[in-house]
Amino acid sequence: MEKIISIKDLNYTYPEAKRSAIKNLSLDIYKNEWLSIVGKNGSGKSTLTKLIDGLIEADSGTIEIDGQIIDEKSIWDARTKIGIIFQNPDHQFVGATVEDDVAFGLENQGMPREEMVKAIDEALALVKMSDFKKRDPQSLSGGQKQRVAIAGVLATKPQIVIMDESTSMLDPDGRRTVLNLVKQLRSQQDLTIISITHDIEETELSQRIVVLNDGQIVRDGKPEDIYNLGSDLEKFGLEEPFTSELVSTLRDTVKLPKGYLNEEELKEQLWKLFSNM
Numbered sequence: 001m002e003k004i005i006s007i008k009d010l011n012y013t014y015p016e017a018k019r020s021a022i023k024n025l026s027l028d029i030y031k032n033e034w035l036s037i038v039g040k041n042g043s044g045k046s047t048l049t050k051l052i053d054g055l056i057e058a059d060s061g062t063i064e065i066d067g068q069i070i071d072e073k074s075i076w077d078a079r080t081k082i083g084i085i086f087q088n089p090d091h092q093f094v095g096a097t098v099e100d101d102v103a104f105g106l107e108n109q110g111m112p113r114e115e116m117v118k119a120i121d122e123a124l125a126l127v128k129m130s131d132f133k134k135r136d137p138q139s140l141s142g143g144q145k146q147r148v149a150i151a152g153v154l155a156t157k158p159q160i161v162i163m164d165e166s167t168s169m170l171d172p173d174g175r176r177t178v179l180n181l182v183k184q185l186r187s188q189q190d191l192t193i194i195s196i197t198h199d200i201e202e203t204e205l206s207q208r209i210v211v212l213n214d215g216q217i218v219r220d221g222k223p224e225d226i227y228n229l230g231s232d233l234e235k236f237g238l239e240e241p242f243t244s245e246l247v248s249t250l251r252d253t254v255k256l257p258k259g260y261l262n263e264e265e266l267k268e269q270l271w272k273l274f275s276n277m
């Protein structure tokens with residue numbers, strides 16, 4: 001597997017802070033992987049994102065993006081490879097219409113008008129928002145707004161998309177649609193996805209989860225392995241996934257297969273149990 005981001009021995013302390021926000025952190029992220037970074041409030045997620053995007057500079061250690069070590073000169077080029085989708089879709093809109101909004105990032109890149117029209121249409125089609133092109137972004141639902149924000153990011157053709165708590169303000173339906181869309185785009189567009197969240201339930205579609213605690217990586221594994229930590233997750237201020245909690249309670253009375261079961265698998269098992277009763 002080819003690395004797209006390689007972080008080595010990273011340290012960062014905010015000016016005047018007593019404790020380091022990031023401590024000796026090393027992490028490799030691979031091309032086309034979907035990695036979730038989870039951690040409670042204050043664990044260092046936002047600081048790590050800011051370091052990757054070059055908004056703050058590490059005290060020591062290195063970050064390599066697509067083969068290039070980040071420094072004052074290379075950061076501008078590295079940034080063109082990264083798109084960020086933030087938590088609050090309302091804070092991301094600058095245009096009066098959906099298409100103006102998607103155009104914003106492209107105008108910043110100095111893309112010629114004709115090319116831009118094509119890029120906007122393509123990006124809106126990818127997120128299935130073409131019919132909303134002329135609409136005022138403020139008239140859309142939360143999930144639709146995040147899809148437009150994703151289109152804005154995709155139009156700039158990034159290699160890496162960072163989702164910074166981007167589904168935490170959505171209702172369950174909006175969240176599911178956005179996460180499924182991201183899953184589909186990852187494979188179609190050859191993107192690397194890094195989703196940052198304090199909510200473990202949001203990580204199910206990702207391929208790997210890194211647990212951050214006190215500025216350090218304390219666990220790194222496949223979603224099933226991390227969910228199997230069960231109530232141990234509470235040590236890091238994370239809630240045990242709902243199905244895993246339910247399965248541990250049910251195991252006292254009924255026989256269920258070993259390991260983590262997601263919602264669908266649990267439903268199937270319960271269905272089997274009840275139909276045999």
Ligand SMILES: Nc1ncnc2c1ncn2[C@@H]1O[C@H](COP(=O)(O)OP(=O)(O)OP(=O)(O)O)[C@@H](O)[C@H]1O
Pocket residue numbers: 014015017020021039040041042043044045046047048198
């Ligand atoms: N501007 C700042 N100045 C000083 N300390 C800060 C600043 N921003 C964050 N910190 C501290 O750095 C540590 C890591 O914070 P960070 O915001 O990266 O965590 P987080 O996991 O993103 O939390 P949240 O989920 O609340 O956004 C915390 O101890 C926090 O108090």
